[in-house]
Amino acid sequence: MAHIYLASPHMSAEGYEQEYIKEAFDTNWIAPLGKNVNEFEKELASYVGASDAAALSSGTSAIHLALKAAGVRQGDVVICQDLTFSATVNPVAYEKAVPVFVDSDYETWDMSPEALEDALKKYPNAKAVMPVHLYGNPANMERIMEICGRYGVPVIEDAAESLGTIYHGKYTGTFGDYGAFSFNGNKIITTSGGGMLVCNLEEEKAKERIAKVRFWATQAREPARHYEHKEIGYNYRMSNILAGIGRGQMKVLEQRVEQKRKIFAYYQEYLGDLEGISFMPVHENERANCWLSVIQIAEDCPVKPLDVMVALEQGDVESRPVWKPMHLQPVFAGCDYIDHGGVAETLFNRGVCLPSDTKMTEEDLERVCGIIRRLWA
Ligand SMILES: *Cc1c(COP(=O)(O)O)cnc(C)c1O
Secondary structure, three states, X not given: OOOEOOOOOOOOOOOHHHHHHHHHHHOOOOOOOOHHHHHHHHHHHHHHOOOOEEEEOXXXXXXXXXXXXXXXXXXXXXXXXXXXXXXXXXXXXXXXXXXXXXXXOOOOOXXXXXXXXXXXXXXXXXXXXXXXXXXXXXXXXXXXXHHHHHHOOOEEEEOOOOOOOEEOOEEOOOOOOEEEEEOOXXXXXXXXXXXXXXXXXXXXXXXXXXXXXXXXXXXXXOOOOOOOOOOOXXXXXXXXXXXXXXXXXXXXXXXXXXXXXXXXXXXXXXXXXXXXXEEOOOXXXXXXXXXXXXXXXXXXXXXXXXXXXXXXXXXXXXXXXXOOOHHHOHHHOOXXXXXXXXXXXXXXXXXXXXXXXXXXXXXXXXXXHHHHHHHHO
16 A cells, blocks of 8 residues: 655646756756746746746745845834744744734634734734735635735735635735745645745836845846845745746646645545534635645544544554644744634644645545544444
């Protein structure tokens, strides 16, 4: 029996990625930059409906440069979703800014608009707000944008997990001033490692900001024959080889979204009757990409999340707890946290991320559900 992964790279059956890489080899455009980078940026921007995009070395670097583009500086408050991966918040620390964590709600598992409002009342001069579309499930962007608009604070969407998610008829990552995507190996599409930043301001301004991001990402080299620097730069650009993988992956993105959604529907159908199990709140009028399928187990259920994870591990199946909230992370001890009934903590304590690998067969899904069902038998 083969090992079942949580989420692993899934290249196209057609070999599109290798064709783009071969073209880069044939023309010796291994680095720097090149046609694949330019085209990948255009393809992603046009897919999500943004005017321009910058291809970067990771989702983390995309978030970092979004913070810089939004004007976040040392000592500034940045309001962050509490329930997330640390990569959302680390770039805030790179800039020596101050993260303030905001709890989630049960309707979205993402940033609670009420708690955000409380945070902005307390920190009206916050320089940015960072909601996350966790597990591909969209945050309540309608209310978050309305609240942030009133306070005049820029929004940076961490859409690392939600490429392909449609909310209110638009792709996530295109509601805030900036949207950051990731192509890390476990994400819905991958370049082995990489990221992309889009800017959703008015077109001319957006193009200008993205150009600035590309400038910072290539060591902030001033346009001069010699090496001239007026600002601190970064080595954050995506290579032309990896962008070739990205272009190939874009061709199967819609297919991957459908596969991920089918996996989620399968779990709902075959585990939904188990007492005490509930699912992440995927709303019918939205198209969540269902990057990971996540369940919650009620506190009074005799089967505990750890029992599920251990049983799956013994069956050679990978699973994970839900992200540990940032306000509970030792590295962020001392940061302020705006509570909304301890939702993030509850989800961490009761949640299990089930394998959501798009290479899984129906037999694999049957095997996973069988292991879980036996715990309830
Ligand atoms: C993966 C991820 C990131 C970081 O992306 P990398 O490409 O791995 O740097 C940021 N935020 C969230 C929520 C993620 O899941």
